[in-house]
Amino acid sequence: MSHHIVAADRLSFSYPDGTAALRSVSFSIHHGESVAVIGANGAGKSTLLQQLNGYLTPTSGQVRIGDFPVTPKTLHDVRRTVGMVFQNPDDQLFMPTVFDDVAFGPLNLGMPTKDVEQRVTAALDTVCAGHLAAKPPYRLSCGEKKRVAIATVLAMDPAMLVMDEPTSGLDPFSRREVIKLLNEFSHTRIITSHDLDMVAEVCDRVIVMHAGEIRADGAAEDIFADAGLLASCRLEPPFSMQACVVCAKRGGQTS
């Protein structure tokens, strides 16, 4: 299904105050790929993700989702295709109950109530949050909120998942759950994160951004092996890979 191809073509974007957050960014992502966008604070990762569902409009260049470019006309379809999970689930869960929240998208798509209910139940089950349906979002724990936020997006049956820092603030256990969930999702996934160990577990491909530009784009192993590149972008290899170096050097002493 070519519909799931995501392509950026010389995409540039400046914020109204003049900050050039993206400079001529180009890439193409195929169906089913799992891609991480990594980079320093302020590199432009969040800005890039917001271009993908048309929330921000490029200053120049173009984004294509499937066969058609993202323009005000196609926005409605684009947003059905691209399921976006924000960094802070509090920004995403705004309805009185978890059920209402997950149902918000499908209802806006004009589905009949029966189908909506089914979808909501299915989406909540996928993230193991069926028992939370009647709760108001403000009574959820951090990890629960994150899972429900993912369910709100799954209920729209998106062809791709876009997530901004899915594991930040989670304890190791909740983090594992999110990783599992991401690994089980079969469509395209695009995530940003500073948690490079998670990236190493979830993504095959890594795009490195620096100051609004793409510095590198390739297989995760290759990128993470290139210490020079990473350092120049204020990054490091995942800790699990760093430790190995230490082990090798110190012969087993770990901390």
Place this chain on the structure above:
Amino acid sequence: MSHHIVAADRLSFSYPDGTAALRSVSFSIHHGESVAVIGANGAGKSTLLQQLNGYLTPTSGQVRIGDFPVTPKTLHDVRRTVGMVFQNPDDQLFMPTVFDDVAFGPLNLGMPTKDVEQRVTAALDTVCAGHLAAKPPYRLSCGEKKRVAIATVLAMDPAMLVMDEPTSGLDPFSRREVIKLLNEFSHTRIITSHDLDMVAEVCDRVIVMHAGEIRADGAAEDIFADAGLLASCRLEPPFSMQACVVCAKRGGQTS
């Protein structure tokens, strides 16, 4: 200087709604120690830190800073002694410019303007943020905000540093800077974090909390080697150590 000893004696705390966030917590931290408090989301870490500077008052039990207990009478001294950095620097920076913000504390202590200026400059230099002095806090990047938040506390010349999740949301480079800063600080440090690799680098001693209780308290190496303990508290060993196990087992295959 015995003044820097921190001791909690059967400290319990319930939030007004009845959530028992701390249950009979006791520990004693000596001058110059670097201690991490770790645990799952909701384990009570932030609640514990807020007891240390008297922001929350124990339901029962006592906190002692140096020779005297934390009571409304000693609050003024306690707050001078304990420098607290919040998880979210946005909550901590509220003045129109970075300089004003760092100067806020010293000015309130009634220091002469000359001294204040010196202190502010010194504090900002310590965190490599001298060039940001004139900027408004809302124009800073995440990592910059974090550093300035630390400077606001350093400017008060605290006898101990208390930090809630100092590295969350930071890119690897900024994270390194914070680690360096913590390692260079010679007085007592108490931090919480989900970033256990950072903990392994900064702290000699680790306190594991679970559901408001202290589950374990000991040397970092010992705690992180006890996989069963960690798993029962929704934790994992630091990634760098996990990899080592892998290395040892698989002979070098890392991701």
Place this chain on the structure above:
Amino acid sequence: MHMADALVSPAVGGTMWAVSAGAVAYSSSRLRAEVDDRRVPLMGVMGAFLFAAQMINFSIPGTGSSGHLGGGILLAILLGPHAALLAITGVLIVQALFFADGGLLALGCNIFNMGVIPAFLVYPLLYKRLAGQDPGGTRLTFAIVVSALVTLQLGPFAVVLETLFSGLSALPFTTFLLMMQPVHLAIGLVEGVVTAAVISFVYLARPELMHVARRTAAAMVFPMRNLLIAFVCAAVLTGGVVSLVASKDPDGLEWAITRVTGTAELTSPDTKLHMLLAAIQEKVAFLPDYAFKKPVASEQSASARAENRGTSLAGIVGVGITLVLLIVAGALLKRGRASL
């Protein structure tokens, strides 16, 4: 400055409800007509912001007391009058329901005093004129301070009038006015200074925020007159109707029901009683003489006095018994439920 249900008569409460409901309905329809749906979450979040901001205190220099933000003018400037009215209404409803500040019937009064006045009167008629198109620092501050002062004079004035017309408070008009207005002059000044400081902070940080408000404000100038006419009509109509049904003196609701049912006895259960008591009193010394004697001679007629005595005695006995019955009923009900 919240009006409470306990101080409002149905006539005043109903009238102000109608007026405020009209204003809210009008604002809602104006907002619906707007294309910018960005405002939907914005209003809600800014309502919550106002709520949160009101909980932060500051100390007022030289007084030793502390104050907090009111926020009516602030929201009007930031969101434009229509959205501001809804946001303020939201805050007031939450306060009425969760914190019992004000009340459900007094809600109309409170929306008017704290929402309609700043958003629909002070903002378009005063602030916009004082501030002009693109105000600079001093002019902006001046406009805000004056607007806050006026808002906080009109609001309390409305409180005085509403209380007065409700007829539950015995405070004479001038005394009440003297109690309210000067205090609120000081409060208004502080509110103005604080609002100006916050606005100028936001203006420096994100000047584009202020344009959002300016755009909608421009659109609202013309229908003001229609709106005012509508308000006046609503007020007169409901005021008339409601006060017909329930004017305070004589007790209109009872009067209306008496007319309908034709049973005058309903209204005065005490007439029988006082006659009875007066009769008894002459025959028997139910209590020693002095017990019924008032210490101060009053100008009331003997029968009126007797009525009072009778009513008060029976009333007090009756209230006591009623309370006991209520408690017993509650306890029994509770037992009944528990055994279910």
Place this chain on the structure above:
Amino acid sequence: MATIEGSMLDFRQLDLLAAQDTVIHRLDARAKVLVVLLFIITVVSFGRYELSAMVPFFIFPVVMVVLADLPAGFIVRKVALVIPFAAAIGIFNPLFDQEIRLSIGSFGISGGWLSCASIVVRATLTVTAALMLVAVTGFTAVCGALERLGMPQALVVQLLFMQRYLFVLADDAANASRARELRAFGNRGMGIGPFAAMTGHLLLKSWERAERIHMAMLARGFQGEFYLQRTGAFGLRELLFVAGWLAVFMILRFTNIPLLIGEAVTRLFIAQATIP
């Protein structure tokens, strides 16, 4: 700051009470809103000196508290906190209205005291009713009911958003004032300058949050239309509930029951006294 957390706590607790499942909780929200409104209007329709006739109206809160299994102590405490504010105006009445209207033995009670007491009773009744409404219905359901009774949707949506973000922003505000307090050392630094900057920051953060929420809404197909769940039907039970209470209110409104009881009792007493 303690006060912020304190008031948010009340909010949370009322909200938790609303999550219970009792006969009253199961009723359609509209019925409860209507009954409470009727109750309040009936109570405030009494004349300024009427006191005894209002007392039987406590039957409504008593029955509701019991049937809905509400913690009476909590409600009483909350009401007790609010009453002084309503009574503050009433307390002037004894000063300005000194005409004796009632006497018990040698005590003369002035109209001012009567109307002041009347204000306190009114306040107790109306405040209790309003708090109970949330406690047995829940804020969301009250909003839904108001919408179905004709409140504009824009306001309903406004209320729902507001309730959702109250906690989040109150936490922000509490954190910021905590930061200020920790470095303010007494009253210094608590002035208007830091306050304005702090509030300004909070405002910017809230605004940006609203922008992100809007983005989230768009991402899920929001096109200006809000689909609110409308569960619950106004059935026979609701009809009986409303009609029943309406009847009770009307009876209590037009017969002064305590007076009747008192009259009967005193008459009995007098009758006994007359027998030598």
